[in-house]
Every structure is written in structure tokens, then in C-alpha cells.
Amino acid sequence: MKADYKNWMPKGMINGFACAAIICWVVFYVINNFGLITVQTIRSVVSVALLVLWVMLLFMTVWMFLMHRAFSYDGKRQMSKQIIEGVSSYVDIPDGGKCLDVGCGSGALSIACAKRNPNAQIIGIDRWGKEYASFSKNLCESNSVAEGVNNTSFQQGDACKLDFADETFDAVTSNYVYHNIPSKDRQAILLETLRTLKKGGTFAIHDIMSKGKYGDMKAFEKKLKDMGYEDVQLIDTTDGKFMSKWESTWMGLSGSTLLVGTK
Incomplete structure (x- = not known):
């Protein structure tokens, strides 16, 4: 399988x-x-x-x-696989800890994090809307079985209003999700995700964080530091890290950025 x-x-x-x-x-x-x-x-x-x-x-x-x-995962370029593996490499979860993957889609990032952190529990949430009708909870679960991981679980959820208490998770992650959500304040969505992160927990959120979609992210970086976050970094992923500048331009992914750090 x-x-x-x-x-x-x-x-x-x-x-x-x-x-x-x-x-x-x-x-x-x-x-x-x-x-x-x-x-x-x-x-x-x-x-x-x-x-x-x-x-x-x-x-x-x-x-x-x-x-x-x-x-395509079966093609020569396999950009999705490169990005998923790249984002998951920043997710560090202590043994027995829990990680939240927001907008898990087909379960790719959740499963990648589960492989890297076999002694942690990964919870993937998604609304699985009609825009991506081929993605579903059942697909996530079958992919977990196919990959031989047993430390994942999946449930329906809303990224704008997470059904979890403050400081529930040891890590939070997401990949190319929030820019798809109609919103005038995507920084607020980021804060909603980070709200569920424990003190000392790690985060790795990848998205198209252009000024038009997210506003001033350098100011947001400073805001998190002023809030007491120990480490906050904005990493451009279009300079060869996940893709080339040319790829990001013609594919409409300009502004792709990793927001990583520790709370």
C-alpha cells in the first residue's frame, strides 16, 4: 500500500x-x-x-x-515533498508531547512530523472543504497506515477558532493554509494558532507571507518578541531553500516564508 x-x-x-x-x-x-x-x-x-x-x-x-x-509526488520535481520535509525538519517535539498541524489536507505534514518525532502525538485538523474535495479525514488516516505511523490522529477544525485550550501543544505547524482563508487580518490567525502553544514550545508555519496577504511581518516578528517569545525567525524559502525565485514567480508563490521559533 x-x-x-x-x-x-x-x-x-x-x-x-x-x-x-x-x-x-x-x-x-x-x-x-x-x-x-x-x-x-x-x-x-x-x-x-x-x-x-x-x-x-x-x-x-x-x-x-x-x-x-x-x-506531484511521483514526478521529477516533487516540490510538495521537498517543502513538507523542509517544514517538518523544524518541528521538534519532546517525547510524550503533542503537536498540532493546522490545515493538514491529505496528512502529508502531520505524517512527516510523526516520522521525525515517533514518541510524540500529532493531531491534524482541517475543514476539508469542497475546494479540495479529494482531501479528507479518511485519506489522512489511510496515508498514516500506508506510511506505517501510529502516532497521528485527525479531526475537523477551524483555523480561525481552534477548539483547544491555551498552551495545549508542544509544537504547532502549518503549510500553505492561511493565505487561502478570506481574512483582513491573517496575523490574527497566526496568533490564534500560537495561542495553543505551550511556553517553550516550537512553531514552524510556512505560507505566502507577502505584505498584501499578511501586512508587515517584520513588525509581527517584533511583536512576538515583545510578547516574550524566546526566538522568532522569518526565513525566505524562495531563494533556493524550497524553490528558486523563478519558480516562486511563475507559480504565484512569491513571498513564501517560514515563521519559526520558540515561545
């Missing part, structure tokens, strides 16, 4: 855009070859609009296909 972590760029999304591009081209062809619109001016305007839409849909389809290929 082999683990199936799916893909951060779902095939369903690619197929949807591809089908839309095909439909757009068919409508364009029919309009221009079967005389459905007899007024030349109107036909020209509609044709141009359809052609522009077709080009956009085709571009998006190709872009998403290339993203899917780069993220």
Missing part, C-alpha cells in the same frame, strides 16, 4: 478549465461558421470576446498543468 497525498493543484480544477476552453472554442467556431449571429458588428464583438476568453482559459489550463507536474 502506497500513500496518496494527492496534489496541491487538483486534476479536477485543471479539467474544468480545459473543458471551459474547449467549449469556448466550439462556440466561437459555430458562431463564425453557421451564421447564428447575422449582424456583422455584433458577431465581431462576440467573436473577439470569445477569443480573448479562450486564450485566458488556455493559459490557465497550461499553467495549472505545469503546477500539477511540479507538485
Whole structure:
């Protein structure tokens, strides 16, 4: 049995855009070859609009296909695997301790942390929304079995309002989750996650922490230090650590940053 972590760029999304591009081209062809619109001016305007839409849909389809290929665990690049293993390397949990993985998806990061910390308990939470319909609690559990780990558990949860008391966990982690949550204050979501971390616990949170999505993260770093956090670091992961600058640019991952440290 082999683990199936799916893909951060779902095939369903690619197929949807591809089908839309095909439909757009068919409508364009029919309009221009079967005389459905007899007024030349109107036909020209509609044709141009359809052609522009077709080009956009085709571009998006190709872009998403290339993203899917780069993220694939079975492909040559395996960027997802590189990122997961990289983030998990910062997660240090004492024997008998507990770690929270926010937005666990298919369980990849939870399982990677479980492998590195076999004497700790990893709890993965996710809302498993329709946007990533192939991800589920059952998938996480089956992947854990496939990987031979027995120190993971998974449950539904809300990153914006965690169902855990303050200082519950010895470590918290997350990967590419919070930027997907509609919010005007993602720093507040970070604080909600860090709220559950014990004094002396470690954190490793990776996301697209651009100013447009997160605001001033250098100021947030200082805020955490002023709150008494022992160590706080912002690490750029687009300089060759997890990906190249070029990859981060064309893949829309510019601003990818690791927030790591100790409370």
C-alpha cells in the first residue's frame, strides 16, 4: 500500500478549465461558421470576446498543468515533498508531547512530523472543504497506515477558532493554509494558532507571507518578541531553500516564508 497525498493543484480544477476552453472554442467556431449571429458588428464583438476568453482559459489550463507536474509526488520535481520535509525538519517535539498541524489536507505534514518525532502525538485538523474535495479525514488516516505511523490522529477544525485550550501543544505547524482563508487580518490567525502553544514550545508555519496577504511581518516578528517569545525567525524559502525565485514567480508563490521559533 502506497500513500496518496494527492496534489496541491487538483486534476479536477485543471479539467474544468480545459473543458471551459474547449467549449469556448466550439462556440466561437459555430458562431463564425453557421451564421447564428447575422449582424456583422455584433458577431465581431462576440467573436473577439470569445477569443480573448479562450486564450485566458488556455493559459490557465497550461499553467495549472505545469503546477500539477511540479507538485506531484511521483514526478521529477516533487516540490510538495521537498517543502513538507523542509517544514517538518523544524518541528521538534519532546517525547510524550503533542503537536498540532493546522490545515493538514491529505496528512502529508502531520505524517512527516510523526516520522521525525515517533514518541510524540500529532493531531491534524482541517475543514476539508469542497475546494479540495479529494482531501479528507479518511485519506489522512489511510496515508498514516500506508506510511506505517501510529502516532497521528485527525479531526475537523477551524483555523480561525481552534477548539483547544491555551498552551495545549508542544509544537504547532502549518503549510500553505492561511493565505487561502478570506481574512483582513491573517496575523490574527497566526496568533490564534500560537495561542495553543505551550511556553517553550516550537512553531514552524510556512505560507505566502507577502505584505498584501499578511501586512508587515517584520513588525509581527517584533511583536512576538515583545510578547516574550524566546526566538522568532522569518526565513525566505524562495531563494533556493524550497524553490528558486523563478519558480516562486511563475507559480504565484512569491513571498513564501517560514515563521519559526520558540515561545
